[in-house]
Amino acid sequence: MSDRDGGHTDGGVAKQRETGSRSGGFGGLAGRLFRTVGTQVELFVHNYGRYLGKTIVGAIILFLWAPIFVLSFMSFSQREVLSFPPESLTVDWYISFINNPQALEALTTTIQVAVIATPLGIFLSLLIAYSVSRYDFRGRFLLQAVATLPLIIPLIVVGVAMTMFFGFVGIQSGFWPVVFAHTVQIVPFGTLIILATLISFDTTLEEASMDLGANEFETFRQVTLPAILPSIIAATLLGFVISFNEFIYTYFVKDARTNTLPTYIWDRLQHTATPEVNVISVVFLLVAIMMVVVAVAITTVERVAIRQ
Amino acid sequence: MSGAQPTVGRVTELVRATSNYLRDRPRLRLFVLLALPVTFLVAIFVIPLLIMGWYSFLSDMPPASLTLDNYAQALSTDLYLGIIWRTTVITIQTTVIVTILGYSMAYSLVRFSKKATLLLVLVILPFWTNYIIRMYAWMNILQSGGVLDTLLMWTTITSEPLGLLYTQTAVLIGFIYIWLPLATLPFYASLTNMDPNLIDAAKDLGAGPIKTFLTVTLPTTMNGIVVGIILVAIPTFGSFITPALLGGTDNVMIGMTIEDQFVSTFNWPFGAALAVIVSLFVVTAMLIALLLGTDLFKQQGVDQ
Incomplete structure (x- = not known):
């Protein structure tokens, strides 16, 4: 400073x-x-x-x-053709967004995918991070590398690889491939964040707990988990944001009927963009702000709880 | 109510029994822990990549004979070499500009700002909104007669609309906008972690601010700089949204060509070969960056 x-x-x-x-x-x-x-x-x-x-x-x-x-x-502009500055202001596009079943369905799908993919991705991340930090085994570095690799290989490469895979094994329905694809993208972030706290965590506390007769699961639940909870929450919030905004994987693995909000906007942009897209962008911005507020609120609550 | 309590009790009992059984069997315990994540990653991530590799050697959609034609076509046709070259140039331009801007900002935040945390949140928040939405915003700003043109003409800086949309400049602006917040984070982290006494020492020994920066601050934070560069360069090289929305047909990048093979041309084997080439490019570049980074690190004798 x-x-x-x-x-x-x-x-x-x-x-x-x-x-x-x-x-x-x-x-x-x-x-x-x-x-x-x-x-x-x-x-x-x-x-x-x-x-x-x-x-x-x-x-x-x-x-x-x-x-x-x-x-x-x-998003408050009156005219359908984009112009700046808008000649007059209106909330018509918000009303048209609320009355558009396709847009609402895309929003619902986006939330459904995020709500399933985020906990799944964070659970897998937790298992990987815990095993990597607490066990010494052959293939440990390989596992860590594979779990981090989705961060390094360009999204489009994994996206087309998944297209070929789901085509190859003959899975047609669009929803679950999208959920699994999002999970793959959440895992590296979750693993890195949780692993960082697990490594810095004092393992003698765990040893003490085990010496006092607790088994590994009890030790994890009562000693380790409370200590790494903030990082799990942070990873979950990040995972939700990633899934909510994800486009490239979704674009390649979804079927024609399934749309998330990002792929819906992409479709709109290929044709004619109406101010409705501006309204959707406000939705995305609100979700982002909400996440930050939640993050700040949780850390504050935690700080207060620790002080008491 | 009466049914729920015994069930919970039974589940707890079962968990306890299982974990007591596993207590003396660490290998089995590890298997239980890792079975699910490993199966998942192999099935949904590793196998798709292997299938992609296999496709890249096929002469047609399977079943088909194996061939090297896809690679030969990608690496000998002027069109594709040109696209790979343009992609590389744009990636380097983006990375250099983002690194300079992001580092300057991180530096100012760490050294000069009293509200660094708040400002950092302001920097990251736009990054949490949707990628396509942000590109769409720039379409509105850069298009002929758009926000930028209106402002420039209103302030009489220019008399005619610039119409930057669908130029390479537009693509660059888009990339800088997307990656600046992300790159700032590792720069900020490495600058916060460095020992400020080093700077005081350099000052006391007679170095001015620039010399201090070049000989002390920059080498000490090289690790963060390498991370930032990797975070920017990799996704830029593989990107297709930004060039598709802001660059139009004159600024095709390799990601757009790959997308095209899967969405409109339906030449999957060729698309797979391009994807393999992109991956090799990226992994090689990253290894070089890491080696250079660690080398510089060793030369400065900084251990961390």
Whole structure:
């Protein structure tokens, strides 16, 4: 938090200025010029670095939020053709979204998939993370690598591989392939997050519990689980967000009838985009904000609970 | 009510009996723990990738004879080589710009901001909204006569609409927008973890802010930088949404070509070969990045 690189220890710069002018003798004119300019730049950064940094942060946050404000604003636009600024404001598109059975079905499917895929993915992650951190076995690193691999192989590659797989084994229904695909995508995040806390967790507590007669399951439930619960909650929230927004896997494994909200929007964008898409974007934004609020609320509750 | 209680009791009893039985059998215990996740990952992730590899050597949809033609076609046709080249160029441009911007921001947040956590939430929140939605927002902004053109003409910076949509610039803006929040996180983490005394030491020894940055801060945080670069470069290289929505037909990237083989051309074996090439490209690039990262690390003698 403190102002270190651009700090107020003037000694450094002053000292350098001295060396700069002194060594000019054997560096020639060009060398002296170069050093002077260098010193000037150092001085400039020293004096104004803090403001430069703050400007960059401000500009980037504006850059990140401007498109979201534009969309939210345009969801109230009257005209069907996209124009900015909108000539008059209306909530018609929200009403048309609520009355559109296809959009609502896509929203329902998205939530159903997320509600099944997230706990499944986090449960598998927990089993993997626990085994990897508490047992020494052959293939441990291989397992860890395979569990992390969906993060590294481009989504489209796994997406088309799954298309071929589900076609090959002849699974036609769109819903369960989508759920399993989402689960695959949640596992690496879940494993990494939970593994990090399991590794840093003091295992002597577990040993103590076992010495006192508890078996491994009881130990896990009463000692380990409470300690790693925050990371499980964090992983669950992240998993839900991943599943709710997932597009590429879904796009490749779904059948024609199944649509999640992202694939529904993709379809709309292939034809003519109406402000209804803006309304859906507001839905996505609200879900994102909700998740952050839930995350903050849970951590606060936890902090209060610990204090008591 | 009366039925539920004994059932719960019986289940608890069963769990206790099972775990007591497993107590002295660690191998069996491990099997019980891992049977489900391993089966799942093998069935839904590993086997699909193997099937994809097998498809890439087929001359047609199965049953068909094995061939290397798909790879030969992908790696000898100017069209596909051009697409792979363009994909590489855009990936490098995106990664460089995102790294510079993201690092500057993370640096400012760590050194100059009093509300770093709040600002970090503001940076991450857009990342949690949907990818396609964010690209759609940029379509609205960049299209001819869109938000950007309206603003620029209203402020009389330009007199004619720029119409940036469907250009390579638009694709770049889209990628930067998507990956900037993600890259900032590892940069931020590595900058927070570094020992601030190192900076003070460099200052005391007479280094100015830039020299301090180049000789102390940058090498110490190299690990975070490598992670950020990997997080940006891999998904950019395989992306098809951003070039499809913002780049149009003139800025085709390899991901779009793969998608095309499965969605409209229906040449699965060729699509599979392209996907295998992309995976090899990405894995090789990542290994090189990790090796370079650790090398730089060793040279600086920083252990962590």
